[in-house]
Amino acid sequence: MLLSLEPRGQQSRAMLWLSPLLAAVLTLCSGALLFALLGHDPLDTLHTLLIAPLADWYGVSELLVKALPILLCALGLAVAYQARIWNIGAEGQLLLGALAGSAMAIQIIDWDSRWALVWVVLAGVAAGAAWGGLTAWLRTQFNANEILTSIMLNYIALNLLLFFVHGPLKDPAGFNFPESAMFGDASRLPLVSEDGRLHAGLYFALLALVAVWVLLHKSFLGFQIKVLGLDRRAAGFVGFREKRLVWFALLVSGGLAGLAGVGEVAGPIGQLVPQVSPGYGYAAITVAFLGRLNPLGILFASLLMALLYLGGENAQMTMNLPQAITQLFQGMMLFFLLACDVLILYRPRLKLKWAQRTTNAEAMA
Amino acid sequence: MDLDLLSNIFYAMVRTGTPLLLVALGELICEKSGVLNLGQEGMMLFGAVIGFIVALSTGNLWLGVLLAMSAGMLLSMLFAAVALGFNANQVATGLALTIFGVGLSTFVGAAWVGKPLAGFEPIAIPLLSEIPLIGRMLFAQDILVYLSFALFGLVAWVLLKSRIGLIIQAVGENPDAASAMGLPVLRVRTLAVLFGGAMAGLAGGYLSLAYTPMWAENMTAGRGWIALALVVFASWRVFRVLLGAYLFGLASIIHLVAQGIGLSIPSNLLAMLPYVATILVLVLLSRDAIKTRLFAPVSLGKPWQPGH
């Protein structure tokens, strides 16, 4: 072995935050290499992917539009992951939030009151939370592994959404396209500024950011969640109620994902379509890890992830590259992050043959 | 319901259960050695796309199968490097592998979506395939299904009868003791992960070369995850993996049954069935926490490094 790992004895605080940066840089380098192999100019492609989308205010506002659902989902996941509850179900919770929000919006499509939006948003949050709660129920009541149940619920949610969008919620005047009718104006999230699509979901996201930060860093509830995650036995030993905490974490997680979903249909999209989410719920997993389960870190990571989405679209349009670049980069980034994280607890040591010999000689002397 | 329909259902059940069986056998070995690899879905997809591209470009189906397996192994090597070499959290690494595999397969296969391929054809064994009810199911399948029978036999023999099986079980139960005894824990685990990768790649190849000979994004549709649930369902016992795979296969073709008895249910709702069935099975089997703990390999999912 040329490279050996030596335990540091304790965590390196610097590496804790350097590792995500290192992972991002390594991802970009591998990406550049990949583009070069495919016969594209690497620098040019990276420019198309990461810089060109942000050339103007519209680009920046689009970045924020894409970052909102990712940020909301990832904040929720951070709460669950702090408790080591591996909720993979943000995608399904998001879809269900979108579905329930749309069902509500279609119900009250002619209602011209400020309350319409409140009802739509509440329906979305409640449905997301309920979908998360389902995972909590299966876990606390039946001890079913939440990774598997939440991912199954993703597939079920997707099929439910498809069923409704092809069936009960299909716009009767929509030429048989699988789409709902456009929502009434009262059920739409107002725009933040005249140009661009940035909507009032921004305020929800900022509110959620602060709330999750207080929860995880200041409150005793957050402390209990962290203890549960780090050491289940210790949590039981002092009487923290594991089941209640699991419920809480999954309800928060699901509720925030549901908010993200309803924010999409009531915001930029304005109706229910089959492709509500290009995998935001899955991207949020990478974002949560990349942000170290810390709300501020997650904020930056979600912006980066949104940039990848935006860049992926841009690269598809201008260079005819598959949009799957976004997912590819996501996966790479998470991989590199996990690999770099080894540096938090271990110190790399180059172990060359001659070096070993000299240390041996020293020890003998 | 007439005999023909039943015979058809049995036939389709085994066909549909085969990819699940293949992945689950690989993951079973992997989990027995103490490693939880949640990346099955990603490895399957990569196997499926590589197998398809190779078979279509070379015209050689077997080369496709071979490279599908290699593709699965390649991704599992990544997993082994990060989760075993760098001691990373296995849950997170497995998720990363799935996300990566989904992205990579979509990226690589973008230009190949929807192209037609003449895949493996069923080979009916004379006489045997004419046995009523079970003849078609067992003796009129394509060659990869027959291969899955053989691989099942191999895995069962290894786990139940061979010294290698003892070693895998020892490593998965107590890596410290196994290491003190001189067993190469990390090497055993790495090999188990690689075997799992090859099986997942093969399962992916089965989908794109035999089951539905074509490539589509996310064509595995969660089968990698269902296979993970299947291993829990089987309580880590190899014969139950076989049973479970075919039961899940049955759940996935229930629309055939529904059509057979003249029900019309929207296809999107029917498509949920395997996932609902998975949850139900998890609920039924995990309810007894103590029992689950008894069967699960003791060190499943726990990082381990040699040292003091």
Place this chain on the structure above:
Amino acid sequence: MSSSPSVPRLQLSGISKRYPGCLANDRIDLSIAPGEIHALLGENGAGKSTLMKIIYGVTQPDSGEIRWQGEPLKMRDPAMARSLGVGMVFQHFSLFETLSVAENIALAMGAAAGTPKQLEPKIREVSQRYGMALEPGRLVHSLSIGERQRVEIVRCLMQDIKLLILDEPTSVLTPQEADELFVTLRRLAAEGCSILFISHKLGEVRALCQSATVLRGGKVSGHCIPAECSDLQLARLMVGDAEGLESSYPKAGGGLPRLRVDDLSWHNADPFGCTLSQIRLEVRSGEIVGIAGVAGNGQDELLALLSGETRLPRSERERISLDTQPIADLYPDARRKLGLAFVPAERLGHGAVPDMSLSDNALLTAFQQGLLSKGLIQRGKVRALADEIIQRFAVKTPDADAPARSLSGGNLQKFILGREILQNPKLLVAAHPTWGVDVGAAAAIHRALIALRDAGAAILVISEDLDELFQISDRIGALCSGKLSPLAATAETEAVEVGRWMAGEFAPLPPITSPLAAAAASLS
């Protein structure tokens, strides 16, 4: 190469091994003759286990020489050690619970030795020859701890054994079982097998071993003949001039009953666990009650029931009471509110969260002591509490931000005990309070417990260390397969008697005479 008595079977010279941050073995010399029973003495952390791993080929020394029957060699791995005839019995058994005895032995012996089935006759023969009955087909998880140790020993004896290393073999045995083990070991030695016996129990070393090597802080602090040394001399070699070697504490009588356990029976659904039956126990204020027993005889189950990690249904809440208030159905935090404090057996991962700071770990159990306001954590107060614990109990740490994981066993135990004591408990339950702790810290912990007792608290100590229980407890009893022996005043009982209790030799309890039952009887 002949193995004449003049050539040592194993000779180590100048063995050194460095781990990051510590020199585990520093130029160690050791020599064992054929047929000799040699003790390796030392405290936890003295370097015994590192040395043992080097001899067995698990790790390689940085420098130094190993000679086997006079020939220098490099012990590459355990397989090589085994092929030379070195056998090893680990303290934490290296057995696989889901495999059978024969499968375990077959795994260790290598493929060439044969399949489990083929080995069965030889296993039977060897175990009979040395008086250690074993059934090869049984699954290890169904075996008692003593039987598991036999599997380990038989596994070594299956080969042509020349050197048997035993790591703290008696720590899991009752005194009687230990005596049986010594008979086996002496017979082995008489047949010419060398034995390296690792221990920190001076009495048994003197009874069994012809010579001893004592380690302290990674160095050899002396070679001696145990039979010619006093306990105090040996102890000084082990720990230097640490205080507390000879301390004895006055016994106390106790006041009013604080903890009452009344006919507590509990069925364990876990087949590997232990079911408790009719535990009856009273701990008074101002006394320490000690409960002895070999691990796995119901200690964990009893502790969980006392702490509240396992709760009884409301209908049975009278089974455990604190100051006459029934508590058996309450959660741990509710019990703590009533004045219960608890020091669990495992420090890391149970009593303290390894990756959290000491400050957070203070909050962990003390959160009901005014450290919260409207659901938010009062960081300043938490920090002050942590600092106070560190200062009052002399916890060696850079500051309260250090993660619990970074502390040595003794320091962390002082922190955990301090955290509980500063909450002014009416009742303290402590499990294995000095397990794996160096002598200085152990003495500090004992003094703190005695001071808490003298301040009027009731204390229940559950420990496997009989010497410790005799030293600090006022009354003593023992657990065996889920049943509790009668309690006796420590001053009026002897280790032999408690040893018999540990083996289950005690009369069943007299019929219930609780006030409730008495009242019921008088009513009828």
